[in-house]
Structures are given as structure tokens and as C-alpha cells.
Amino acid sequence: MATRFQGPKGTRDFYPDAMAVRRYIEDAWRTVSTRFGFLEVDGPTFEPLELYKIKSGDEIVSQLFHFQDRADRALALRPEFTPSLARMVAEKAGSLPRPIKWFSIPRCYRAEQPQKGRLREFIQWNADVLGDATTAADVELVAVCVAALEELGLTAREVRVGWNHRELLTRGLCAGPFIAERMPVAYEILDKLHKLDAAGQNALFEARECTPGEVAVFDLLTASAKPGEQGRQAMEELLASWPDDVRSEIAQRQSEFANAGLGDYCAFDMTIVRGLAYYTGFVFEAFDVGGANRALAGGGRYDKLVELLGGPEIPATGFGMGDVVLELVLREKNLLPKNLLPQPDxxxxxxxxxxxxxxxxxxxxxxxxxxxxxxxxxxxxxxxxxxxxxxxxxxxxxxxxxxxxxxxxxxxxxxxxxxxxxxxxxxxxxxxxxxxxxxxxxxxxxxxxxxx
RNA sequence: GUGGAAUUAGCUCAGCUGGCUAGAGCACGGGGUUGUGGUCCUCGGGGUCGCGGGUUCGAGUCCCGUAUUCCACCCCA
The missing domain is CATH 3.40.50.800 (Anticodon-binding domain)
Structure with missing residues (x-):
């Protein structure tokens, strides 16, 4: 008797209707990338396991699909594209014209528990600028990210971009009750605060042995991320204690966003830290205003990564946008066109x-x-x-x-x-x-x- | 990896406390006036009731296990 199979956990079958939706999204990513002067690249679907360990530490292994080949090499299906990209750049850095502006639309794999907006196999658009350390590169990335969302029918009514800067945040917090050694803890707490209620927050403060002064700042930080007057006031209060040059750089960057036509989308948000990853400065996240969904896109500056992989010192900034949450949002906002299948002449x-x-x-x-x-x-x-x-x-x-x-x-x-x-x-x-x-x-x- | 809920046709679902040869709508396919549009009529294909055990004279229905899906935790590059 024939055995019937189900697709593996967390994967999708793309029947013609689903495939048409996928192509629609990928086409938007591709045309917008090209419009902004990015060139398409791709790499292998699997890489040495070590490549991901170097970047993210040994804990990452449990989140990867990994295996040994017949020569006993440890390999892993790519969970993201950035390590491959950094490896590719490290290999040919000397001969590549700069700035390097590349995009890719790889299928990626993570051995995680599937849930809303997160699968084990997904497609993630990446755009990266390497060799340009200026703020213009960061702004351009946010611009191409937003342009793709707009291409798909989303506007500043539906999506927003929150941005932050790790160094500026560190300097600001250290002007207050924090000492530099506390920053890893501060980042960890900041990353979790928004999804905890008051009791959960207090438990976390206690577990991390926060001083009363630190707790007061966290409360303000939480409030600063809220929309409206209350949030604005909390932000003002925090900024008032930060160094002048930090404040002026924040204002400068925000005006650059406005100048690029992104003023309605972008807002400085001190609570965005993007995990404890390899980001070295600027970070941002795009999310839908309703807020029920996971982030639509996220990225930032990773100036040390290529060097870490044996390449030259080269500044880098980039982001990724997954197809899963994006499609959910487009569906929710009723923005997927009806007839995506090809129609005969x-x-x-x-x-x-x-x-x-x-x-x-x-x-x-x-x-x-x-x-x-x-x-x-x-x-x-x-x-x-x-x-x-x-x-x-x-x-x-x-x-x-x-x-x-x-x-x-x-x-x-x-x-x-x-x-x-x-x-x-x-x-x-x-x-x-x-x-x-x-x-x-x-x-x-x-x-x-x-x-x- | 942990916990909760679900799983009956391609899709959305009925199937009451165990008694059927398992149904409906939509979708799909044939046909309907020897010739013009999503309608209508008619016929039809398709279901190991997720899978495997168990209880019972008898299981879609009850029990156990397992897979998958959704939700939440962990994590989130």
C-alpha cells in the first residue's frame, strides 16, 4: 500500500495561486532593488556550519538544519544570507568596485518552532551596501526598503520604520545612571520590555539586579516608544540628559530621512536594538502600524563582519525582509491583486x-x-x-x-x-x-x- | 525543546450523548438548444474520516500514542 506523505513541518507548497503571489512579491523586490542600483547575487544554499558559529556563537547550532557530508564536513542550510554575502565580499574585496550594492532573494532555513509569520523555510530579500561608511548608505537602505513596501501598495498609514543607533544609545544611557559594563544587560532588557506587562517588567528588573535609577530610565524608555504626546514627552525627558552631540546627530539623521522623502515613515525609537547580533551602529525595523505582526524587515550596520571572516576592514550596512510576514500584512490590508495568474492574450x-x-x-x-x-x-x-x-x-x-x-x-x-x-x-x-x-x-x- | 487547541472530499464545513452504504456548498470534469460569456439544468470523478494502536458485537464519534497545523513560551540573525 502506498504511503502518503505530508510536507515537512514549517514548509509550504507553492501551487499556482501561491506561486503567483510569491512571484508578485519577488518581482516587486527585484524591480525596486534594480531601480536603486543594487545588483543581484546569490550563493550556496548550504555553507560550512562554522560560518554561522563565528558570526552568532555556538548556541546558533540548535536553530540550524545541519548535517555532515561523506567527508565528515559540518554543513548547515543557510538561516540567513549575510554570512554568505560577507564571505563572498571577503573573497573578492580587492577587485570589487565600491561601494558594493548587492541584493539577493534567497530561500533560507531555520530549525525553529513554526508560528505566525515564522516558518522553517522562507524567502528573504536582502539589500546591502558595503564600502560606504556614511549615513547616506543607511538612508538609502531604508529608502529602498520603504520603496518596496510602497510598490506593493503599503503607505505610511500602514507601515512605519523605527530606527536607533547603538553607539548613540550607549552614550546617552551612560550619561545617565548606566555604566558601560551594564550595556549588554540593558540591551537585553530593552529588547524584551515591549512584550511584557508591568509585573513581567518588574520581575525582569529584579532578575537583572537593576538599580532604581536604571528602572526609572527603562520606564521612560518604554513610554518613549508609545505613540502620541505621552511618548514624545518621555523621549524629550530622556534626550534632555543625553550629550549635546548625541542629540544633534539624532536630529541630523532624522532630517536626512525627511530629506529622502521618508519623514512620514521614520521615527527615532530608542527601544529598537535588534537582538544582540553583530550590529555596530545604526539599526532599524519596519513594522505594520497595527502592530499585531512581527517586524516586516530589519537591519542595520555591521562594520566588523567582513573582517571577522578574514576579509579587509570594510564598512557594511544592510537589511532583510521576509516573505512570510509581508504576505500576511498584504493579505490583511487587502493589497494582493486578484488576478496574479498570467492571462492569455x-x-x-x-x-x-x-x-x-x-x-x-x-x-x-x-x-x-x-x-x-x-x-x-x-x-x-x-x-x-x-x-x-x-x-x-x-x-x-x-x-x-x-x-x-x-x-x-x-x-x-x-x-x-x-x-x-x-x-x-x-x-x-x-x-x-x-x-x-x-x-x-x-x-x-x-x-x-x-x-x- | 515545552504547553494549549485543532485535524472529516481540492477548499469551507455538517455528522447530537458510539449503530450508514459518511454528507452539503463551492471547486473540478462530462453532457444539455448542430452557433456566443462567470447564470441555469443534469450527470460524474474524487474520502485508508491525519496516521498507528486500544476499548466495544460495532469507532468519524470514546481512550492512548504519534504527525501536522494554529496559538503561546524559548529564540529571533
Whole structure:
């Protein structure tokens, strides 16, 4: 008896409808990346396990799908693309023109418990700028990130970008009750605060042995992330105690965002720290305003990573955006177009007993035409289909044509065909014309062109 | 890795406290007036009731295990 299988936990099957949605999202990422001057790259789906350990520590191993090959090499399916990218840059850094602006759309794998917005296999758009240490590179990344979201129909009403800067935050906090040694703890707490209630927060403060002064600052930080006047006041109060040059750099960066047309999206947010990863300065997160979902995208500056992988010292900044949360948000906001499947240019309907004339027309429509010396395309192949049904019921076949979304139907009918003509029907306005068989292809091409 | 809920046709679900040859709508397919649009009529394909055990004369229904999905924790690059 045959065994039936389910797909592995946390994976998806892309049937045509789902595949069309995936392509729609990937196309937006790709066109926007290109618009901003990023070049597409990719790397292997698996890498040495060590590559991820170096970057993230040994704890990462339990979150990876890893295995040994026959020569006993430890390998892991990539959980993200940045290590591969850094490795690729480290290998050829000397010969790459700078700044290096690359994007990629890799499938990635994480051996985690699946839940809303998080699967074991997903697709993550990455954009990175290497070799540009200026704030302009950070701004450009946020700009390309936002542009992609806009390309998909999202606006500042639905999504926002919160940004922070680890060094500035550290300097600000150390101007208050914190000492430098407490920063790792402070970052850890900051990263967790927003999802805890008051009791949970207090428990955490106690567990981390926070001083009353530190707790007071955490309370203000929590308040500062809230929208509206209350949040603004908490932010003001905190900033008042921070060094002048830190304050002015924050203001400077925010004005750069505004200058790039991102003023409605971006807000300084002291509570964004992005885990305890390899980020060295600027960090940001894009999220939907409703806030029920996980972050849509996140990234920041990682100036030491390429060096860590044996490459030259090269400043780097980048971000990733996963397809899972993005699709959830687009669905929630009703922003996925209805007809993402390709729609035929021509649907050929045949009522003749002889199938050959219809098949001949199909073949001609699909063929790309070249000029006499084969140097230029004079007519690209069209998307042309027909029915495989046996019925000669014109109504049924036109119904099928309509269902396919075809722009035009070419109809072979006995009486007309005897007179040497084919009927051509514009499916949108239901108008019909007749075409001499010899001119049918040309007329159809013209009609399709006019409708495009 | 831990905890909670769920799993019946491709999809959305009925199936009361165990008594069926397991149903509906949608979707899919054939046909319907020798010739024009998502309608209508009609017929049809498709289900090891997630999987494996157990209790019982009898299990879609009760019990145990397991897989998957969703939710939450851990983690989040």
C-alpha cells in the first residue's frame, strides 16, 4: 500500500495561486532593488556550519538544519544570507568596485518552532551596501526598503520604520545612571520590555539586579516608544540628559530621512536594538502600524563582519525582509491583486470538425517573428491557448475563455470558415469582427497591442 | 525543546450523548438548444474520516500514542 506523505513541518507548497503571489512579491523586490542600483547575487544554499558559529556563537547550532557530508564536513542550510554575502565580499574585496550594492532573494532555513509569520523555510530579500561608511548608505537602505513596501501598495498609514543607533544609545544611557559594563544587560532588557506587562517588567528588573535609577530610565524608555504626546514627552525627558552631540546627530539623521522623502515613515525609537547580533551602529525595523505582526524587515550596520571572516576592514550596512510576514500584512490590508495568474492574450475557440486550422493559428500566434535577416523581432510570441474539451458548444467554450481571463477570442465557425474568415471577439466589450484567415494573426496582434 | 487547541472530499464545513452504504456548498470534469460569456439544468470523478494502536458485537464519534497545523513560551540573525 502506498504511503502518503505530508510536507515537512514549517514548509509550504507553492501551487499556482501561491506561486503567483510569491512571484508578485519577488518581482516587486527585484524591480525596486534594480531601480536603486543594487545588483543581484546569490550563493550556496548550504555553507560550512562554522560560518554561522563565528558570526552568532555556538548556541546558533540548535536553530540550524545541519548535517555532515561523506567527508565528515559540518554543513548547515543557510538561516540567513549575510554570512554568505560577507564571505563572498571577503573573497573578492580587492577587485570589487565600491561601494558594493548587492541584493539577493534567497530561500533560507531555520530549525525553529513554526508560528505566525515564522516558518522553517522562507524567502528573504536582502539589500546591502558595503564600502560606504556614511549615513547616506543607511538612508538609502531604508529608502529602498520603504520603496518596496510602497510598490506593493503599503503607505505610511500602514507601515512605519523605527530606527536607533547603538553607539548613540550607549552614550546617552551612560550619561545617565548606566555604566558601560551594564550595556549588554540593558540591551537585553530593552529588547524584551515591549512584550511584557508591568509585573513581567518588574520581575525582569529584579532578575537583572537593576538599580532604581536604571528602572526609572527603562520606564521612560518604554513610554518613549508609545505613540502620541505621552511618548514624545518621555523621549524629550530622556534626550534632555543625553550629550549635546548625541542629540544633534539624532536630529541630523532624522532630517536626512525627511530629506529622502521618508519623514512620514521614520521615527527615532530608542527601544529598537535588534537582538544582540553583530550590529555596530545604526539599526532599524519596519513594522505594520497595527502592530499585531512581527517586524516586516530589519537591519542595520555591521562594520566588523567582513573582517571577522578574514576579509579587509570594510564598512557594511544592510537589511532583510521576509516573505512570510509581508504576505500576511498584504493579505490583511487587502493589497494582493486578484488576478496574479498570467492571462492569455488569445483564446482560440474551434467549432470545426477539423482541428488543424485552429492548431495552425495557435502555433503562429505563439511563434516569435523576426525580420528577413533575423536581426530584429517584429512580433513577439503571444500567450495563446485553446480548450481541450470535446464540446462544440460555443457558449461553454466562451465561458472557458472568459474564465481564463483572455483578452481576445479567435473563433472558428463552419459557415464563416467556408467563406475563409475567422471571428475575432474582444472579450472585454464583447464586440466581434471578422478576419480573413490569412490576416488573422496580424489582426490579432494589432488588437492585442491596442489593448495593452 | 515545552504547553494549549485543532485535524472529516481540492477548499469551507455538517455528522447530537458510539449503530450508514459518511454528507452539503463551492471547486473540478462530462453532457444539455448542430452557433456566443462567470447564470441555469443534469450527470460524474474524487474520502485508508491525519496516521498507528486500544476499548466495544460495532469507532468519524470514546481512550492512548504519534504527525501536522494554529496559538503561546524559548529564540529571533
Amino acid at each position: 488569445v483564446f482560440v475557440v474551434n467549432i470545426l470538425p477539423d482541428p488543424l486550422p485552429a492548431q495552425r493559428l495557435l502555433a503562429h500566434l505563439r511563434k516569435t517573428h523576426w525580420n528577413a535577416d533575423h536581426t530584429a523581432v517584429t512580433g513577439r510570441g503571444l500567450h495563446a491557448v485553446t480548450s481541450t474539451r470535446a464540446t462544440k458548444n460555443v457558449g461553454k467554450l466562451l465561458q472557458e475563455a472568459a474564465g481564463s481571463g483572455a483578452r481576445v477570442a479567435a473563433i472558428f465557425l463552419p459557415d464563416e470558415y467556408a467563406r475563409g474568415v475567422v471571428k475575432i471577439k474582444n472579450m472585454a466589450d464583447r464586440s466581434e469582427t471578422e478576419a480573413p484567415a490569412a490576416e488573422a494573426v496580424a489582426m490579432l496582434r494589432q488588437l492585442i497591442g491596442a489593448l495593452r
